Structure formats: structure tokens, C-alpha cells
Amino acid sequence: MKKQFLTGHQIVTQACIDAGAKHMFGYPITPGTEILTNWIDAAQTNPELTQLQTEDEIAAGFAVCGAVMAGNKAFTATAGPGTVLMQDAMSMADGMRLPVVVIIAQRGGPSSGTVIYSQQEVNLAIHGGNGEGMRIVYSPSTVEELYTHTRKVFNAAWKYRFPSVLLTDGFLLKTTQDVELSFDTKNEKGDITIFEQNKKQHIRNIYTVEEELYEELQRQKKDFDKMALEITESEEYKIEDADIVIISHGIVGAAAKAAIDILRESGISVGLFRPITLSPFPTDALNTLAGRVKKFVIIESSMGQLRDLVKQELDTSIAIKIDGLYKPAVGISVEEIVEKINLISK
Amino acid sequence: MTAISTFCPGCGQPAILRVMHGILKEKKVEEKAVLGLDIGCSLLAWDYLPINTFQTHHGRVVATMVGYKKAKPDSVSIAYAGDGGAYAIGFQSLLWAAIRDEPVTVIVNNNAVYAMTGGQTAPTTMIGQKTSTSPAGSDQMPVNGPELIRNLNKDAYIARTTMTDMKELKGHLEKAFEAQAQGHFSLVEVLSFCPTNWKVMGAELRAYVERMQETFPLGTF
Ligand SMILES: Cc1ncc(C[n+]2csc(CCOP(=O)(O)OP(=O)(O)O)c2C)c(N)n1
Ligand code: SF4
Ligand SMILES: [Mg+2]
Numbered sequence: 001m002k003k004q005f006l007t008g009h010q011i012v013t014q015a016c017i018d019a020g021a022k023h024m025f026g027y028p029i030t031p032g033t034e035i036l037t038n039w040i041d042a043a044q045t046n047p048e049l050t051q052l053q054t055e056d057e058i059a060a061g062f063a064v065c066g067a068v069m070a071g072n073k074a075f076t077a078t079a080g081p082g083t084v085l086m087q088d089a090m091s092m093a094d095g096m097r098l099p100v101v102v103i104i105a106q107r108g109g110p111s112s113g114t115v116i117y118s119q120q121e122v123n124l125a126i127h128g129g130n131g132e133g134m135r136i137v138y139s140p141s142t143v144e145e146l147y148t149h150t151r152k153v154f155n156a157a158w159k160y161r162f163p164s165v166l167l168t169d170g171f172l173l174k175t176t177q178d179v180e181l182s183f184d185t186k187n188e189k190g191d192i193t194i195f196e197q198n199k200k201q202h203i204r205n206i207y208t209v210e211e212e213l214y215e216e217l218q219r220q221k222k223d224f225d226k227m228a229l230e231i232t233e234s235e236e237y238k239i240e241d242a243d244i245v246i247i248s249h250g251i252v253g254a255a256a257k258a259a260i261d262i263l264r265e266s267g268i269s270v271g272l273f274r275p276i277t278l279s280p281f282p283t284d285a286l287n288t289l290a291g292r293v294k295k296f297v298i299i300e301s302s303m304g305q306l307r308d309l310v311k312q313e314l315d316t317s318i319a320i321k322i323d324g325l326y327k328p329a330v331g332i333s334v335e336e337i338v339e340k341i342n343l344i345s346k
Numbered sequence: 347m348t349a350i351s352t353f354c355p356g357c358g359q360p361a362i363l364r365v366m367h368g369i370l371k372e373k374k375v376e377e378k379a380v381l382g383l384d385i386g387c388s389l390l391a392w393d394y395l396p397i398n399t400f401q402t403h404h405g406r407v408v409a410t411m412v413g414y415k416k417a418k419p420d421s422v423s424i425a426y427a428g429d430g431g432a433y434a435i436g437f438q439s440l441l442w443a444a445i446r447d448e449p450v451t452v453i454v455n456n457n458a459v460y461a462m463t464g465g466q467t468a469p470t471t472m473i474g475q476k477t478s479t480s481p482a483g484s485d486q487m488p489v490n491g492p493e494l495i496r497n498l499n500k501d502a503y504i505a506r507t508t509m510t511d512m513k514e515l516k517g518h519l520e521k522a523f524e525a526q527a528q529g530h531f532s533l534v535e536v537l538s539f540c541p542t543n544w545k546v547m548g549a550e551l552r553a554y555v556e557r558m559q560e561t562f563p564l565g566t567f
Contacts, residue, residue, distance in 0.1 A: 023416055050416055055442035059409035062402065062439075066382070066413025069400065074417065092403050202393040203400035206385065 003180050008146050008173035009034035011181065012103055012166070015150030016075055017042060017049065020187045021101070023074040024051045025063040027082060030115040031170025032105035035077040057082040061089025064100050069203075073154060075101035079170075080109055083124050091129035093163035095205040097220070101157050103150070106169040108329030116170035118329040119250060119301040122309065125165045126279040132217070134224045136164040136231070137279040141253040143177045149276075151183045152231075158188035160227040167278065169301075171331060172251050228280035235274040236285070238264065242271030243294045244345060247286075247310055249275050252299055252332050259337035268345050275309075283313040290318045297344060298324040301332060352390045356551065358509040358538030359387060359455055360394070363426075365515050366453065367395045369523065370422065379422040380414060382407045384436065386428030387461045387540075405436030408443045411450045422523060423450045429535075430460045433469035433489045444495045444502060444531050451522045452533040454491060456506075457540035458558060465543035472561045488561055492535050496567040501525075503532040504567045509539065510555050514564070521566075537562060 006014070013035055016024070026036040036053065043049040054060040060076045067074035078086050083104050093100040106121040108114030127133040136156045140149040150166050157164035207213040237257055239245055248256045253274040263270050273289055273296075275282050290296070300306040304326050314320070325332065325340045351360045370379045379397045383389050385404035392401050402410045407425040415423040432440050432454040443450060459477055460466040466479040469489035476483050492504045503525035505518040515536060522532035537558050539551045546554055 023413070025413060052412070052416065052446075054409070055438055058406065059412070059439050059442065062406045062409035063413030063416065065402070066410040066415070067417035069410075070380075070414045070417035070421070072417040074413065088403060088406065092406070096400075200396055201398050201400070204389075204392045205401050205403075206389055 003178045005176065005178050007034070007176045008143055008168070009038055011143055011146045011179060012150050012173065013038040013042060014181060015147045016154070017046070018183070019073065019151050019154035021073040021075050021154065022048060022050065023067045023072060024076065025054050025060040025067070025074065026051075026076050027054055027057045027060050027078070029079045029082040031107055031117075031173055032077040032079045032082070032103065034173070035103055057085035058088050061086045061100070061102075062092070065089055065092055065098050068099050073101070073158065075103065077103035077105065079105040080107040080113055080121070081111070083121050083128070087124065087128040090135070090163050091131065092205060094129045094131050094134060096203060097161040098163060099157035099161050100163040101153055101166075102163070103166045104168065105173055106167065114329055116174070117301065117331060118169065119252065120305065120328060121167065122278060122302065122305040125167045133279065134162055134220055135279055136160070136162050136277065137167050138165070138276060139167045139249040139278050140172065141250050141274065143172065143175055143179050146172060147179070147181045148183050151185070155185060155188045156231055160223065162224065162227070167250070169251060224280070231277060232280045232282050233276035234282035234285045235272070235276060236289070237272040237274070239271030239273065239289065239293070242269050244268070244270045244297060244341060245273050245289060245293045245295070246270065246297050246299055246337070246341070247273045247306065248299045249278060249306055252301060255332055255334050256299060256337055258334045259341065262334070262338050263341050268341060270341055270345070278309065281309060281313050286310065286313055287315045287318065290314060290320045293320070295321045295323060295344070297341065298322065299332060299337060299340070301327055301330060303328045351394060353387065354542045356539060356541040356547065357387070358457065358540070359391070361509045361512070362453065362455060362515065362536050362538060363391055363394060365512055366424070366519055367397065369516060369519055370397060373523070375422050378420060379424065381424045381426060382411045382414065384425070384427035384431035385462070386431050388426050388428055388431070388455060389462070391426065405431050405434070406439070407431065408436055408450065408452055409439040412443055412448045415448065415450050422526060425450055425452045427452065427454055428461065429454060429456045429458070429470040430468045433491050441495065441498060444499045444533065447499055447501055447531045449526050449529045449531065451526045453519070454533065454535040455538045456535050456562065457538050457543070459540060459543045461540045461543050470562070472558065490562065492533060492567045495533055499531055501530045503530065505533075506535040506537070506562055506564050506567070508537040508555055508559070508564060510552055518566070535562070
């Protein structure tokens with residue numbers, strides 16, 4: 001594989017094409033717009049790709065629902081207020097188990113907030129619907145992972161039929177870098193058509209009897225837990241002898257790694273636990289670690305959305321100290337992380 | 347395979363659906379047909395006809411069928427919605443599907459109320475009509491969907507008809523499907539009985555629809 005000089009947006013777009021996506025429906029919003037424009041550029045010369053700039057994110061999301069029900073891979077990309085509107089369609093995808101793929105380019109919130117960066121859309125990505133949040137959410141930390149995780153998101157969506165999200169941000173998407181795009185897993189088949197010629201389907205998302213919905217949700221939960229055993233992923237970095245373990249996801253995870261290398265040089269035994277799938281969460285790996293190390297330091301560009309996920313998953317019989325650096329909607333530098341850990345380990 | 351109707355006795359909607367299905371059968375496109383349902387009493391049709399059918403969300407059926415049609419251009423994509431789903435919560439998507447001339451067929455069941463939720467004011471509630479949210483009688487201008495949409499798309503097939511005249515209804519639906527086959531948007535609004543929320547029965551139902559025609563004239567636009 002030869003290296004290419006690409007932006008994060010270009011990498012994600014290419015990954016969607018390579019994953020076998022045929023349709024994109026989208027509404028422009030910074031910092032995700034370039035995925036739409038890059039896709040439209042690609043569609044100019046590739047007759048297999050179609051696109052539609054819809055009237056809003058609601059229509060984009062439901063058009064994706066329609067396209068996947070017809071059996072084709074389709075996706076949208078959105079951010080911030082658009083991620084809020086997208087919940088309507090994502091909730092239908094939750095209820096009907098539709099392999100809808102959404103690329104979320106997090107920006108600062110609430111409201112219109114800021115337009116480039118945050119890690120504040122974790123809750124929306126996982127729990128934005130009017131149900132339990134049985135969604136698959138990947139959080140890439142490098143441009144290489146933008147590619148591999150987008151491919152994984154499509155595969156997971158079509159294999160397990162849960163709506164699936166690539167949760168990223170404008171910093172990573174706007175990064176331009178030499179990158180080798182490689183992914184050696186085969187694409188899941190996209191042509192599993194709900195509506196086959198001879199098999200008439202009647203599909204609902206509303207139930208008249210409470211027990212019917214209850215049973216459907218039990219089935220979904222069973223499938224979700226089974227799926228979780230197969231795809232849950234996390235990265236552990238220099239944790240073998242660590243007293244302190246930083247927990248970060250996405251781009252902050254990459255900064256934490258660089259900080260750990262610096263801290264290790266001054267003799268501080270610190271490591272990193274980075275959930276790659278925020279949903280399903282790597283609960284077992286987290287708890288194994290919690291039983292072994294002295295302290296978790298959660299570092300994220302939100303007021304504590306990752307912390308809440310961690311606390312929710314933590315085995316309550318384990319007593320572990322939790323410290324944190326919470327900086328909603330601003331980037332976190334390597335130096336800040338070094339300083340924070342230095343302060344703690346004094 | 348057709349299930350028993352769960353619509354109220356005397357409801358206009360099953361008649362519309364049966365006429366629609368008759369055409370699909372006659373034209374031998376049952377296999378290619380897919381019926382998307384808005385949430386409203388339309389949702390009751392989810393297992394009513396022996397064709398592929400799915401529910402969507404309130405106001406979202408048109409956007410969903412636009413996506414479906416993109417993925418399956420040779421399908422007959424039908425969006426079936428109530429007046430509230432079409433002209434209130436889903437109005438934006440409906441207008442834009444018309445503006446872009448999306449090749450889908452929208453059937454709007456106009457019963458002048460929000461029926462599923464118990465008879466509140468709809469975009470098609472008529473001046474003076476009493477509903478649970480307009481107890482003194484509505485003073486809101488009713489939405490004339492077909493007339494409005496005509497101005498947005500010169501190639502679309504746009505009509506208003508009534509389920510009290512099956513022949514007319516059939517003719518308009520046939521032309522709507524033809525328009526879809528030609529690559530154009532089509533919309534047929536159908537005036538339709540809701541005995542439960544109108545609280546009228548028998549011959550009075552027809553009289554009610556006749557009165558509706560003063561606000562909602564029939565024909566092509
Ligand atoms: C987002 C959302 N808001 C509100 C509702 C509640 N709701 C269900 S059906 C309906 C009105 C239906 O009226 P109409 O579209 O005219 O269909 P009808 O029942 O009259 O056939 C409403 C408000 C809903 N399901 N979803
Ligand atoms: S409430 Fe009205 S529209 Fe709904 S099923 Fe009954 S009669 Fe039909
Ligand atoms: Mg109605």
C-alpha cells in the first residue's frame with residue numbers, strides 16, 4: 001500500500017466508498033460538510049454513487065433509513081445541532097434494527113456552540129433516542145483509525161443490524177497527513193434486502209400490546225450483548241506496571257499517549273486505557289484494570305460524558321480513586337496532560 | 347394473507363388502500379410496490395395489504411420513501427400519510443420532495459382532524475370546525491396542499507379526490523403511479539370518512555364530505 005496525503009474528510013469519504021456505500025444523504029454543517037462535498041465530487045465520476053443534499057438532517061436520516069431498507073448501504077454525516085435532529089431517524093433505526101450509518105463530527109455545544117471541536121456528543125451518539133441506546137459507536141483517535149473504524153462501522157451495522165456511528169471531531173477530520181489506507185476484513189454483504197420479490201414483509205415500529213414491545217426489546221438486548229462479545233474494543237498502552245491510568249477516547253487518547261511517553265521518562269508509572277467502542281463499552285477490560293491500579297484519571301473535552309460512561313460500567317465493589325481533567329469543547333494538549341499527571345503523582 | 351382491518355367501522359382509509367392495491371394488482375406491480383406509512387391512523391395499514399409495507403415516524407414517510415426510491419429506482423414507492431403527517435409535521439419534506447420532483451407517490455388521507463390522537467385540529471380543519479384543541483371552532487386557514495404544491499412543480503401529477511367516488515379515486519391514483527413511472531412526483535389527496543372523530547354516522551358521513559368539498563375542491567391541479 002502506498003502512502004497518500006489526505007485530509008480526515010477525504011479518508012472517511014474513501015472509507016465509505018470502500019465499505020460499499022452507495023448513497024449519501026446530507027445537510028451541510030461544519031465540521032462535517034466536506035464529507036458531503038467529497039462524496040459528491042466522487043459521485044461525479046463514479047456512476048455507482050448517488051447523493052442528495054436534503055432539506056434538513058431529519059430528511060437525510062430518514063432517507064438513509066429508506067435506502068437501507070431497500071438493501072443498499074447508505075450513510076449521512078452531521079454535527080452538533082444536526083446530531084440533535086438526527087435522533088428522530090436514529091430512533092427509528094433503533095426500533096427497526098436498521099443498519100443506518102452516521103458519521104458524527106463533534107463540535108462545541110450546547111446550541112450552535114462552536115464549529116470545530118468537542119467530545120460532547122457522546123451521550124447523543126449512544127443515548128440520544130427514546131430508548132436504551134443499543135447502538136454501535138466507534139471513537140477513532142488517529143487518521144488511520146478514521147479509515148479502519150469507518151470500515152468497521154459499516155461492517156458492524158450490516159452484520160448485527162444496529163444503527164452505527166463513527167464519532168469523531170473537526171480537529172481529526174481537518175488533519176492532513178500521509179496515510180496508508182488498509183483494512184483487511186471483507187465487507188459485510190450490503191444486499192440483504194428486507195423486501196425480497198417473493199417475500200412480503202410487514203414491518204412496524206409501534207406496538208399495541210406492551211408485552212410485544214417488551215419481548216422485542218429483550219430480543220434486541222440479547223442480540224446486543226452477543227454482538228458486544230464480538231466487537232468490543234479498547235487500547236491499553238503501557239499499563240503493565242502502571243499506578244495511574246488515564247482514560248481518554250478519540251483524539252484526546254492520542255495526546256494522552258504522547259504525554260505518557262514524556263511522563264515515563266521522568267519515572268512516573270502511568271498508562272492509558274482507551275475505549276475504542278464507546279458502545280458497547282469495554283466493561284470487562286475496564287474492571288480488570290480497576291482491580292489492579294491505584295487511580296483513574298479521566299481526560300476529555302467534555303464536562304464528564306466519558307466519566308459518566310466509566311462510572312456506569314465500573315464494578316461497584318472495586319474501590320478506585322477517580323480524578324479527571326474535563327475541558328468541554330476545547331482541545332487538550334500533551335503539555336496539559338503531563339502537567340495534570342505530574343500534579344497528581346506528587 | 348390480508349389481515350383483518352383494525353380501522354374503525356365506517357373509516358374511509360381501508361377503501362382507499364383497497365383501491366390502491368387493486369391498481370397495483372391490475373398493473374402487475376404488486377412485487378415492486380412498497381408502501382411506507384406515516385404515523386397516524388395510517389399506521390393501522392401495516393399488515394393490511396399483501397404488499398411490502400412498513401411504518402415510519404409521524405411526518406417522515408415522504409423522506410423515507412425518497413431514500414427508498416433512490417436505492418430501488420424500479421420500485422413503486424408509495425408514501426401514505428394523514429393530513430397532519432403530510433401538511434404539518436412533515437410539510438417541509440413533502441414540499442421539498444415536490445420541489446425536487448422526487449419520483450414517489452404521496453397519498454394524503456384528508457379527514458380534517460388528527461384522528462389517531464383523538465380529534466385535534468389538523469392543517470385541514472375547516473373554519474368553524476370544532477375540535478378538542480379548537481373548542482370554539484377553528485379560525486385557522488386550512489391548508490390546501492395540492493393547490494400549493496402545484497406552484498412548486500409543473501411536471502408533477504397533483505389531484506384531490508374523495509373516497510366516496512371510487513372510480514375517480516382509481517383514475518387519479520393510476521395517473522399518479524404513471525407519473526412516478528415517468529420519473530415525476532405525484533400527490534393525491536383523498537377526502538375520507540372519520541366517523542369516530544366527526545361523531546357522525548351513515549348517510550351523514552357523505553354529507554360531511556360534500557361540505558368538505560366547499561373548502562377542498564376536487565380535481566387535478
Ligand atoms: C413526533 C411525533 N409527534 C406527535 C406524535 C403523536 N401523533 C400520532 S398520530 C398524530 C396525528 C395524526 O394525524 P394525521 O396525520 O392527520 O393522521 P390521522 O390519524 O388523522 O389519519 C400525532 C400528533 C407522534 N407519533 N410523533
Ligand atoms: S379514528 Fe377515524 S381515521 Fe382513525 S381509524 Fe377510526 S375512523 Fe379511521
Ligand atoms: Mg388526519
